[in-house]
Each structure stands twice: as structure tokens, then as C-alpha cells.
Amino acid sequence: MKKIKGLHAPHCKNTAEMVPVAIPTPAVVTLPMKMHAGKPAIPVVKVGDQVKVGQLVGEADGRISAPVHSSVSGTVKSIDEIDGLIGEKRKSIVIASDGEQAVYEGLTPPIVTNLEEFLDAVHASGVVGLGGAGYPTAHKLTVKESVQLDYIIINGAECEPYITSDTRAMVDDADNVFEGALLLKEYLKPKKIVIGIENNKPEAIKEMRERMATVDGMEVCELPARYPQGERKVLVYNVTGRIVPEGGRLTDVGCIVINCTTVAVFAHYIKTGMPLVSRVVTVDGSAVNTPKNVIAPLGTPIGELFDFCGGLKDDVKKIIMGGPMMGAAVPNTDLPVLKITNAILAISEKDVEASKPTACIKCGRCTAKCPMRLMPSHIEDAFELKNIDLLKKYKVNMCAECSCCAFLCPARRPLSQVMVLSKKMLWEAK
């Protein structure tokens, strides 16, 4: 089997050795009701209510949704619409912190004895795919009876440059990751649990190997440190050799891919009853004075994280939530830390690549390196002609949005944006 090789992106894992430090409690947190894929949560508090850390403030709307818990103790200031990651409006609960960080009294570890209770517990923990996708984990783990589950792949690849929050989870929180894996093994009964880690994280591999070696049917799979090893379909293909069909789910080929931090979070919840209220965020980039890994309550404005890391340099020109390959650039530092925010980056003016796109020279690099074997330059042509039939033919709907094409393009065509807009266009045409 020929593995998907991917491409060399700079690693820039500057913060890999840095143990996360907690930032001081922010004065105000903003908790969007939609920090995940699926339906937004429904607020269950009113303006003026007193809330404590871990208290439920947003109730999940069905199974393809996730509950939201308060990350601070304080008073609900307002429930308003604020900008989301691409500028869309999202209903959010704004809580003014009292600085006490009093823990909600009602938190007790859930009783987990069977699969159903396990899934309920995962759901109640508010955990979603923390690698960036934000898909509600409980629903991901709900597999049909008919599915023969062969593999659960724990995604510790963390192939994006800069980001080290997963690395730190596998090192500092190794016990929780391992316990989560054991829970998965116990209740979902896959034939095998594999944790895939890129070989540029020797410490994480060591920690995981030590623990995994003690259990049958668990192993660590070392991956080459090439982007995008952590893309779920790529991971499934490279680990198992199975190809996920178009429009299908991973479970169609007997696989589940789950982020390692996600695993640690629900393991922690089942042990202690504390839901997802804070997370490790890598703060890095050339315009950050002292890059760090920080533990931040959800909803903290990202500006406070930058301030905690020595503030921003004057020549900051770009602020990115997420990694440099797939993250979203945002216009200001008011946006809150979301469940899926694994990194925030600030880039100096000199490092922002302002070069204008030039004409496509049809070199075929995007086509050669697309992990999904799509033809981005053709898709761009079809997009410019607004030709829906061609877009369908070129399977733009299968694009994983890994941005490999745009990264490689010598003409700096905005290919990844084309992909996303083409998908939207296709979806609108239906």
C-alpha cells in the first residue's frame, strides 16, 4: 500500500517543551452557544443569574450538539449575538467573573457501567472534537449495531505547525489519555486501539508506549512528521489502509478517529465530574513576546492570552485562531477561546506573506500532493466559471480543507478559499 506522503511544512514546535501554565481568571468570559459542529446549545440561565465553575449554562439541543458549562464563577451579564470565527453571528452568554472560581457544588463523577451510560457521560462532559473539527464526541462514538468496529485511532499526530497543545496533553496528561483509551476499549470493544503520533514528538511517543505496552490490542503508531498526517481520512488510510468512501463516515470502514485531548477530557470528567471548562492553548507566533502553552478558561478573550504571554509586538499584522495551515485569521483580539481553539498565533508584518496571487502556471503541484487526490487547479477553473456540473465532477465536496494545495502553489493562488467557496456554491445549488 502506498501511504499518503503529505508535504514538508515547517514544524515550528517552539512550545513543545513548555508545560502549560494557567492564566489569571479573566474579568469577563464569552461563551458562544455554538462552539461545535451541529445545533447550538440552548441557554438555561438568565441575565443576572449567579453561576459557578462547571455549572451548565447551555443545554445541548439533541445529540448532535454539546452542552456548555460556565468556565468561571460570577454573574451572567448578557446573552447576545457576537461574531463567530468567520464573522457570522452566534448567540453567546457573557459572564462577569467574581474572581472566586468557586466550583459548582452539583458536580459529581457520573456512574458508568455500560456503553449507554458511558456515552451519556461523554455527552454530559461537553466534550467535542478538540483538534479543531468540533464534532460532538458522544455522537461520534455512537455507532450503529451493524458496524463492526475494528479500529479506534487516537489522533496525536498534531501535524500543524506551531501547535503543541496535544503534545502536552499526551505528556502531562498521559494518564488521562491512557485511561480514556481504556474506557473506549472497555465500552466500544474495538479490535484495536491505535494512537498515531508524528515522529517529531519523541517524548509523547515514549509516554504513550510505556502505558500502551501493558495492554493487549493497543499500540502506538509512529507517523512521519509530514502534513497532513492528522487529517482523519489520511490517518485512517495510513494506519489501516482503508479508504473512506465519498459521503461515507469513518465507521463505514470500521474506524473511529478521536483526538487525544478529547480522550483525556472525558476520562477526566468520568473520574472527577468536572466538565470541559478550560483547555490548553498554544500561544505562539513571531509577534508574541514569550510564546507559551497556557491553560485558559473557555470564553477568555484571546487578547488576555496574548497579554499573559508578554503582549503583542507592535508590528503584529495577523492573528490566527488555530494553526497556520487550517486556522482562521480574525480581525481583532476580542474573540473568545472556544472549545476547538488549540492555538492562537500572532504574526509580525514581515512574516505575513502579502505577495499577490499570480496566474496559475498549471504546474500540477496541487494535484500531485492533494491527499484526497483532487485537482485543485481544475476546481479553481470551474469555480471561476461558476460551473456546478464541473465542480461536482471534480468532487470538490470531498475536499478535506487541509490547504496543502494553497501551501504549495508557486503562484499563490487562493486555492483553499476556492475549495471552501466551491463547496458552499455546490451546497447552495442543491
Added chain:
Amino acid sequence: MNPVTVSYAPHIHNHASTSHIMRDVLIALSPALAGSVLIFGMRAAVVIFMCVASAVVFEWGYQKIMKKQETISDLSACVTGLLLAFNLPVDIPLWQAVFGSGVAIILVKQFFGGIGKNFANPALTARVVMLISFPTAMSTWAEVPNAVSSATPLELVQTGALQYMPSNLDLFLGLHGGSLGETSELALIIGGVYLIARRVITWHIPVSFIGTVYILTAILGEQPTVQLLAGGLFIGAIFMATDYPTSPQTNSGRLIFGLGCGLLTVIIRVWGNYPEGVSFAILFMNCIVPFINKLTMHHALGGKKA
């Protein structure tokens, strides 16, 4: 804080750019450049300079007049001019060389929208235009020191004057009549290896093109080694057929493309009126690239049949 930049991911790029690619091509062509000056003397340098300079001037002038974005800094005009010069005999009248550059840059490239939008290779089309326009000048070859006849080896093959045929080593080193840059296979292969090593081109087109010519001529009993080393096969296969916009984008397509080029080259060389078929072969294949692209479309990983 000043307004920050917002753009879509990715926020980093690798360092390749069009001008880097063109620079690599120029570097890869430099051994052949040195070779042509060594073999044909200073006049070769003059022709090359005229072609490159006029190509750049045409591109610059056109973009100024049409108020288009200036693209001479991407070096593609230099590459076109250099490749065109390599396809001309050393004694070509200079105005004809300039005319050729004009055809390449303006008619074939800019009229179709500039770099990347042309469907036919500019240098090659210009060569064909000149071949049709100036049949005498384009097939008058200067004496080369050490060579027995000024005719190109392929003309010798066509006319049956095989007693004048240079040795295979001379053919390989380029010590025989022919266009400026095409004679020295050694220099061209060095350039080709450099391009493949720098991943500017893949091996598919050169190998399938040259391989097809070799195998077919061997089958037809037409002196495969001479067919390989004489004429413009190597410059065509390594530098012309691999031109990005005018060749297929997938590796399987590139194999088919090379195969077709090889086949047509042999047909024209063996049976056609022209002694040299590489240019016509590549030009014809350029025209059917859209179909090769259609035929060799990638099948998406796990994609359903449409």
C-alpha cells in the same frame, strides 16, 4: 493596533514561486548555453542575447501598452527567449530572431492572457512559425569545427548521405550541425537531471518521449541511437514538452503525452517532409492536452463514480 490582515488559510506557504521555478529552468539551461557558445562561437551569444532581450522587451512593452500587471520579473519571458534561441541556427538573421520572439511572446502567450493561459508552447510555436516562414534561413547550418558536414545529422539521414555522419560521441557532445542549443545532449541531460532533482519537472515526459522514439526507431530499423542524439529530441523532451501550461498535469497524463510526442516525432521524421519532427509533434500534442487532461483525471480517494 493597526488593522490586521485577514485572509483564508493557509497562513504560511512554501517558498516556491513562479520566478523561482523559472530561475531553476534558466540554471538548467545554462550548460547548454555554455555549450552552444563553445560550439558555435560568439555569434551564438549574439543570437541568444537578441532573443532573450527582445522577448523581455516585447513582454514589457505589451504589458505597458495594454496596462496589464507587469510580469517580466517572473523570468518566464527570459526562458521563452532562451528556448527560442536554442532552436535557431546560428546564422539566423537577427530580425528574424526578433520576429520569432515577438510571435512567441505576443501572439502565443500574451494574446491568450499571459503566463499560464497559453495552450501552445510559445518558443516552440515561434520556431514552427519561423520554420514555415523562413524555410531557407531556418535550415542553413553553419560549419562546426571538427564536423564533416554542416548539415544536421537528421538531414543526413533523410538525404541518405550517411558517410558524413559524425560519431556517436560527437553527436552526444554536440559537435555537429544543428540549432544552437539542441546539439549537446550532454549539457541538456545535466540540465534535465537538475530540474528533476529540484522537482521542477517530473521524469515522466522526458523518459516516455525519448523512450518511445528509441523503441519505435529500433523497431523500424532507423538507427535508434542517431535518432536519439541527433536533432532536437532532448531539448524538446526535457525543456519544451515539460512546459507546465501546455502539458498535462497528472503523471499518467504526462506519460501519455510523452508517448504521443514520441510517436508523432518518429512518424514525421521517418515519413514526413520535414527532417525534424519534434516541434510539430509537441505542438500537436499541446493541442490535445485538454483531452489528455480529461482522460487522466485523478480519481478522488474513495470518490464515487460520477
Added chain:
Amino acid sequence: MDFSSLIIIMMSAVLVNNFVLIQFLGICPFLGVSKKLDSAIGMGLAVLFVMMIASAATWPIYALLLAPNGLGYLQTIVFIVIIAALVQLVEITMKRFMPALYKNLGIFLPLMTTNCAVFAATLLNVSAQYNYAEAMTNAFGAGAGFLLAMVIFAGIREHTENADPPACIKGLPLALFSVAILAMAFMGFGGVVENLFG
């Protein structure tokens, strides 16, 4: 009858003396209907088909009726009438019995009457003094050459569809330059047919 001479007639009509690219026949539909590959194929097939039946009908009339009676000068008027009638007949028949085919090809049929490629093919058959088999081969070759040029050209046009030429080049001039390059590519075949099959 010499089989190789038939092949020469056909191949040279396809490649060397291509109707559109070298002989300038049928330029209007060639430029007009080549924007989309599908319609180019339809048009090309329609030309091929009409050329065949037109040659099949006109050659005997010329050889059996006009030439023996010294009425060669009537060929222009007689041929065009026959072609016009045939095209109409084919259209009506197709509409009635092959509606699916009519949908694809039928719209191109009315253009055939004034298509100089079709008319020229019938005239050339006569002026070259071909026999019936040769005439039919020539018609097939000419039609196939038209189809080939049409299809390749449509491919090029789809390829250059989002090329960004200056306003005054857009459309017809750009198409003409593309044809010129295509025609040059075809010129490389000069001599091939005679030497290969002769």
C-alpha cells in the same frame, strides 16, 4: 480498385488537406459551434453525415446525367438544390423517427445547406474525377477531418475559456489565433500520408 489509393485519399483529406485548417472550408460553423465540446461533436458528426449522403447522391447524378449530356456547367445549381433537399429530408425523417438523435444533431442540420464544406466536398469529388468509391472515401475523409479539427479545437477553446485576453482579442480573433496554431500543428503531417502509404 487500389485499396492503398483509397487510404491515401482519406488520410490526406483528414490530415494533410484538412478542410478547415488548410483549405479554409466550413470556417463559419467551425468557429461558431466550437465553444462547447458536445455541440462541436454534434456539428462534426452532422457534417460528416451530410457530406456522405450528399456525395452519395450528387456523384451519380453528375456522372450519369450531367456529364454525358454536356451539362457540366449545371453542377452548381443542381448540387445545391439536391443538398438543400437532402438536408430537409434528413431533418424531417430524423425528427419523426429518431427524436433523441434529432435533439442532439438536428439543430445543426439546417446549417448544412449553406455549409461550404459540404458543397465543396461534392464539387471536389467531381473536379478531381474520382470514381464512386474514391468520392465516398474523400467525403468520409473530409468529414472526419472536419470532425477531428472541430473536436480538437473545441478542446482548446474550453481550455482557453477563462484565458484573460485583452478585450479586442476576445472572441473571434482569439479563436482565429488558436486555429492558426492548430493549422501549423497539422502542417507537420505534410508528406507523411504519401510516404507512409504510397
Added chain:
Amino acid sequence: MDNIILFAVTSVTVIGAVCAAMLCIASKAMAVKVDERIAKIEAALPGSNCGACGFPGCGGYADALVNLPGTKPNLCPPGGAAVAEQIGEIMGTKAEALERTVAVVRCLGDRDALQKKMDYTGIPTCYAAKEMFSGEGACAFGCLGYGDCLLACPNEAIHLHNGLARVIPSLCISCGLCVKACPNHIISMEKESIATEVLCNNIEKGAVVRKKCGFGCIACRKCAKECPADAIAVEDNLAVIDHDKCTACGHCAEICITHSIQKMALKQ
């Protein structure tokens, strides 16, 4: 000589007659019924295939008129009343009068008026910028300024001025393609008789709007209070004019503090 001429004439005549007879018989025998009204209507339509009628091209509309009962004859905005009347004649129905409509860009926030919140680098179209925090301007409801409408316009009736799309009313052919092209939905088709219009779409609170744009409607309700015909209401922090009640006095445009209500002169 006579003989030859006679023979020539006879043969041409015979060939012609045979052909004609053949065609006559064929067309009779194999006639396929086509409603000739379709062809007639198609001839009457402008033939620009703009799709504003909601059918695929002029042919589609003609077909629908004949074969889909209930299709209105006045759906062709470029053709206007004249075409509607013609269609009505062909179909044997009476056409309703159709007042000409003109595209109106409901935004006044050009680069000078609108605060900038960021630099956008990416695909320079409104469609793309909409997905990236609604473009460079601070207001997420206004003109994005990349000219998607301009490209959609078949008659070059729209141009960009200082980052704001503007319609030249006399060139507008009422096809409505710009309305569909605008991702922020700030272009609407208005009857050409309207006297004033609120050229703002921002539904944020007045104070917020005031910070972002010099021409935004701040929902001060002055126009609603002073309108003599009571034709203006403020909904969702935005003034809305009811053109049925409007008496075209123009008072609202004169008193509007931020000048977001403007007088309109759309007639040709």
C-alpha cells in the same frame, strides 16, 4: 443548341420538381406537431437569455407560456410592457401593466464613510469576502465593494465608486441579476416612481452604527415622526418606507440626520 437548352432546362426542372415533391410528401407524412406560438413568442422576447423571468432562457419562458397554464405574460423585465403586450396578443390574453423597476443599492457606505476593520487579502469578490467577516468595512450589512453585481450586470449599468456599487438608472434593464449576485442582499428592485428610499441595511443599534458608518440609519425615528403621510416605520433599528402610502413629498430625505434617506430619481 435548342436541344441542349431544352435539355438543361428540363433536367433542372425535373430535379427540382422531384426534390420538391419528395419534401412535400415527407413533410406531410412525417409532420411533427409544434405549437407555432412558441416560435412567435420567442421571436418577440429580447433573446438575451438573462433568466430574469425565472425560466431557463427566453426559449424556456416561451415554452412555459404556451405549455404551462397560468404563466404570466409580464415576467420579462428587459422586454418591459411592449413585450408583455405582444405576448398577450399572441396568447390571446390581456397583459397587465408592469411598471418598470430599477435596481437600487441600499447602502451609502463608501470608503470615506465606512470605518475599516481589517485588511482582507484573498479572492477579491463579494461572495468570498462575505465569508471572511463580511469584508474590510466595519459594517457587516453594507456594500462589500468588490463588484460582484457589476460582473452580473448584462448592460454595464453598475459601476464602483470609491468602494461602493452604484446603479445608473437609465441603463438598468430591470433583469434583477445584481439582486441575486449580492451576497449581502443590499440591492433590491424598486419601482421607478418611488421618491425616497432608506439607503441603509444595518439593523444594529444606532450607537453602534454611528461608530461604524457616516451614512448609516441610526433609528432616531425622526422621519417616522415627521412623515406627513405616516408612511415610515422603524423596524429592527431601521427605517422602512411604505411606498404605497408615500406621497412623494421628499420631507424625510430633507430631515434625515445621517442622510441615509435619499431622494430617488429613477425615471428615464
Added chain:
Amino acid sequence: MSRYAILIKGIAKENPVFVLALGLCPALAVSSLVSNALGMGLATTLVLIGTNTVISILRNVIPDKVRIPCYIVLIAGLVSIVQMLVQAFVYPLYLALGIFLPLITVNCIVFARAELFAKKNKPFDSIIDAIGTGLGFTAALVAIATVREVLGHGSWFGIPIPGLAENSISLFSMAPGGFIAFGLIIAVISKISKGRAAKLKESGCASCPSCAACGKGGAE
């Protein structure tokens, strides 16, 4: 419309070749030499005058339904006559034009004028229109031929031009050069007329007036 306007319209504003892009086949095929181009243009003009006159005279006689076949027969007949005239009086031209002489029959211009003008106008106006259109066609052919002969042969009307004759670019005397020369001229014209020509006529027969006559108004 004044008669002068009718005459001028055909030559300039509605030039059949450059603006309406009709009759491209002869315009490209017989334009390698100015003399051939002139001969072809005049022959076509003759046919145009003939058809326009006859059709205009008979415009109330020819039944509308079968007018197309009638035109075809009429044009073909006139072409045959012109063909014989050329053969008899200008034999070299007859040889040079070859098959393109009978092909005047299917020249869209002739159809277009019959259908669009002669059918609706008085004979005298029709003749003027035919002369105008014919001259426009001739002028276009001569223009293309001038470019092609000067560049391709280094001569004009057979007269060698010093300096060019020995440095000719023979591409222009061949098929590809014909396309290029024509393309360049159209580009220049549409540049001068600010895109009017290009707008009127995207390409080919899609807007050929005789296509309207043939029922489908273009294939796309």
C-alpha cells in the same frame, strides 16, 4: 434611409467580413494575393447585384414559405453565369479561385442580403445595397490580402516591394498566416471601434442572418 447611407453602411458600419464575420471562407482562402482577392470580391459583388435585383423585383411574387429554396436556385444560377463569365474572360483568375468561385453560392453574405434587404426593398435600393455590401466585401478581402501579400510575398498586386521581397515571411501566404492576419485585422478594428465589432459578433454563424432564415438562429 438615404441611398448614400445604404451604400456606406455595407462598406463600413456593417462590413460583412470585419463586423458581421460573414463569408469567412473566401475571405481567408483567396486572400493570399491582392489580385485574387479583388477578383473574388468583384465576382461576389456581381452575384450580389444580380440576386438582389431579381429578388427585389420578384419580392411580391415569391411565396414566403418557399423563398429559401427559390433564393438558393436563383443564387446558384447566377453564380454559374458569373463562373462562366470569369472562365471566358479572366481565365487565370478562374484557375486561381478554383472551387471558391462556385462556393459563392453558399456565401452567407448573399443569402443575408437577399433575406434581410432585397426581400423588403425596392429594386433600386437593393442594387445600391448590393453594391455597398459587395464593395465592403471586396474591400475587406483586399485589406486582408494586402497584409498577407506584403508580408508573405513582399509584393503588392504582384509588384515587388524593395526590401521586403527578399525578406518575406512566407507563413502569411499559407493557411495559418491567413488566420493570423485576419485575426489581427479584426482585433485592430475592434480596438479602433472600441469593441463594437466584437460585441456585434462574437463569432461564426451563431448570429449569421441567414441562420435566422434557416429556422434555428444559431446552434447555441
